[in-house]
Amino acid sequence: MTNPLNKEIDIITSNNSKLKNVDFDNLTFGRTFTDYMFVCDYIDGEWQQPKIMPYQAMTFEPSARVFHYGQAVFEGMKAYKDENDNVILFRPEDNLKRINISAARLAMPEFPKDIFMNGLSTLLKLDKDWIKSGVGNSLYIRPFIIATEPAISASPANSYRFIIICSPAKAYYTGKVRVLFAQKYSRSADGGVGFAKAAGNYAAQFYPTSLAQAKGYQQIIWTDANTHEFLEEAGTMNIFFRINNTLITAPTSDRILDGITRRSIIQLAKDNNINIEVRRVSVIEIKEAAKNGSLKEIFGAGTAAVISPISAFEHADEVFEIPDTENSYASLFKNQLLNIQHNLSDDRHGWRFEVK
Amino acid sequence: MTNPLNKEIDIITSNNSKLKNVDFDNLTFGRTFTDYMFVCDYIDGEWQQPKIMPYQAMTFEPSARVFHYGQAVFEGMKAYKDENDNVILFRPEDNLKRINISAARLAMPEFPKDIFMNGLSTLLKLDKDWIKSGVGNSLYIRPFIIATEPAISASPANSYRFIIICSPAKAYYTGKVRVLFAQKYSRSADGGVGFAKAAGNYAAQFYPTSLAQAKGYQQIIWTDANTHEFLEEAGTMNIFFRINNTLITAPTSDRILDGITRRSIIQLAKDNNINIEVRRVSVIEIKEAAKNGSLKEIFGAGTAAVISPISAFEHADEVFEIPDTENSYASLFKNQLLNIQHNLSDDRHGWRFEVK
Structure with missing residues (x-):
């Protein structure tokens, strides 16, 4: 049995970078991938030799369990470049912790911290030229684990693949977002997997979101499945409400993702002496x-979008426009987060991780 | 633009059947696959040229959306062989209807009936020798649709692949099953995707089921997520309860799969003058x-398991053993279903479909 912790990563390099073909001024989110990817297989109860190789298509059996039973979890994180070309990650160990929480809920093996941090750093050094400096630019990083065992019995797989792919990104949403408060459809159940970044949570939102989009709303803010009376999260973002000068967000639960941007904003609110309440938020109150x-x-908060100000919401056929607020908390937190991420301000909480 | 409805299926044959290597007396469910598979891609808003080719691994981009967002649906169905070597399907159009209901809920394109029935029949004729006659033998058929577009934005894909793979099967469960009534974990939410054969519904059950298995229970009977007071389904089976001589099963809903075996049993109960009630069933009542x-x-009812008698259940640390009942409804329905499926009895409801 190989012990990957005692092994260097197998690296297959390429002299043929795709970088020269990429128009960084016209990036569509998640369609362009860097030159390399990190791959590590789990077989017979052990993570095997980790590898970095050119980004490429892979072969899978059509019976691979991920295709049938959605045994798949993922993370979203970003790398930034500061003015001195240092590559910076934001709270990367929190992403590892969360993918392992997600994996455990889906009966999948946890991924070892040492291999993750070493693999991610090595990958980013190889793909360093894909990370552009300047606030607003970033490299979106997508670690994910999928069940590869070629057997269609409805039970946890015996083999998995952990992969990291990377995609250069501008801001995820442009402009303000209009949202619909959910009244009929739901994202997750008590006792379900809503807190996990489980693949199936996302496909389940596509159809209700398409109905919302047809009415002119980019996103849905999900409510509790039992009563639809309490506002929870937006599928790819946690949600914050500012009433007068108090900031409010729903507590995490087994239905709500424990967002790293969310957690950072709660801390930043305290740092800025802004009153923050983590409690249930009812539709009626808002x-x-x-x-x-x-x-x-x-506003919404998430890795891909950072902060997305919301300009209007609809509930029960009533539409509410939210007037612009000077000195908004959304712009305050966005600037403070971006400054920390791009090494332009102090990092009093130790959130930055420099790739060396 | 090709119009596949006007085209024959592209067939790539092989002279190298795996059949001779298969021990039909020692089959593990879902691990052995036949010689052929059916494949049809969806690109640019159209289903493309359908193909049948030797069962084989396929290449996918690591950014294919199925790996990230669980945009995948499937069906389970079976082919049987009667004493005259005729190949018989059981209500196959119901499976097509359901995969299209599942697909619509996950914002995926529906698959055309003509291509499905023609593709399935052609595939089964090529794989005919994999179907063994004799009651209890069958060929398990797995149609599924997966999102193949290589882009990791959280939205419906633009490209999909519809695949049918087949696996020879004996009865799915051997012996009686002990079950746990769910008290903490949930399978689905009101307004969610529980009624669909969505891939993510299954991985979400693996961890709670592993906890149940550690306590000696093979399956969980899921209860409603809101109160855990009402019994719903068992993840891979619908559930029937017999109290005295009345048969009871929960109504379908957006949380419960509309099982074809379930629907057939409701009809068979009526045919046998058995009192059948389709209504909520409380844990307290049972x-x-x-x-x-x-x-x-x-007993449970589903395509893979047909009928699974349940011998015991646990709820709130109370264990109930269910004594054997002579002339059980479970064995009555199982025999009647198998006789219809194997062309050994009348088919008064037109459930058989002979592959010609």
Whole structure:
């Protein structure tokens, strides 16, 4: 049995970079991939020799369990480049912790921290030229684990593949976002997998979101499946509400993802002496606040989007436009996060990780 | 643009059958695949030229959306061989209807009926020798659709692959099954995708099921996520309860799969003048019936397992053994279904479909 912890990563290099063909001013999110990827297989109860190789298509049996039973988890994270061309990650160990929490809920093996951090750093050094400096530029990093065992019995697989692919990114959303508060469809159940970045959680949102988009809303803010009375998250973002000068966000639960951007904003609010309440937020409360003018902001928070200000919401056929607020918390937090991520400000909480 | 409806299926044959290497007396469910598979890609808004080719591994981009967002649906069906070597399917159009219902909920394109029925029949004729006659033998058929577009934005894919693979099968479960009634974990939410054969529904059950298995229970009977008071389904089976001489099963909903075996049993109960009630079934009702002796049977019903008698259940640390019942409904329905499927009895409802 190989012990990958005692082995260097197998690296297959290529002299044929795709970089010269990429127009960094016109990137569509998630369609362009870097020159390399990291791959590590799990066979017979052990993670095998980790490898880095040119990004390429792979062969899978059509009976691979991921195709049939959705046994797949992922993470989203970003690398940044500062003015001195240092490559910086933001709280990367939190992503590893979370992919392992997700994996455990889907009966998948956890991935070892040492191999993850070493593999990710080695990959980013090879793909370093894909990371552009300048605030707003980043390299989106997608670690994921999929069940590869070629057998269609409905049970946990015996073999898995851990992969990291990378895609250069600009800001995920451009402009403000209009959202629909869910009244019929749901994202997750109590006792379900909503807290995990489980693949199946995302496909389940596509159809309801397409209905919302047909009505002019880019996203849905999901409510609790039992009553649809409480606002939870937006599928790819946690949600914050500002009523007067108090910031409110729903507590995490087995239905709500424990977002790293969310957690960072809660800390930044405290750092800025902004009153922050982590508690249930009802639809009625937000509609009343919108009516009486005390609702100052709604914004989403997530790795891909960073901060997405929300300009309007609809619930029960009532549409509420949210007026612009000067000195918004959304722009405050976005600037502070980007400054930390791009090494332009102090890092008092130790969130930066420099790739060396 | 090709119009596959006007085209014959492209068939690539092989002279090298794997059949001679298969021990049909020692089959593990879902691990052995036949010589051929059916493949049809969806590109640019159209299903393309359908193909049949030797079963083989396929290449996919690591960014294929199925790996990240679980955009995948499937079906389970079986082919049988009668005493005259005719190949018989059981209600195959119901499987097509359901995979298209599942696909629509996951924002995937529906698959055309003509291509499905023609492709499936052609595939089964090529794989005919893999179907063994004799009650209990069958060929398990797995149609599935996966999102292949190589882009990791969280939205419906633009390209898909529809595949049918086949695996020779004996009965899925051997012996009686002990089950746990769910109290903490849930399978699906109101407004979710529980009614669909969505890939992600299955991986979400693996971990709770592994906990149940560690306690000696092979399966979980899921309860409603809101209250855990009502019994719903078993993840790979619908569930029937017999109290005295009345058969009870939960109504289908957006949380519960509309099982074809379930629907057939409801019809067979009527044919046999058995009182059948389709209504909510509470945990309390079943525990009381077990205590006072009126609970005569519990059994699961699904394509893979056909009928699985349940011998015991646990709820809230109370274990109930269900005594054997003479002339059980489980064996009555199983025999009647198998006789219809193997062309040994009348087919008054037109459920058989002979492959010609």
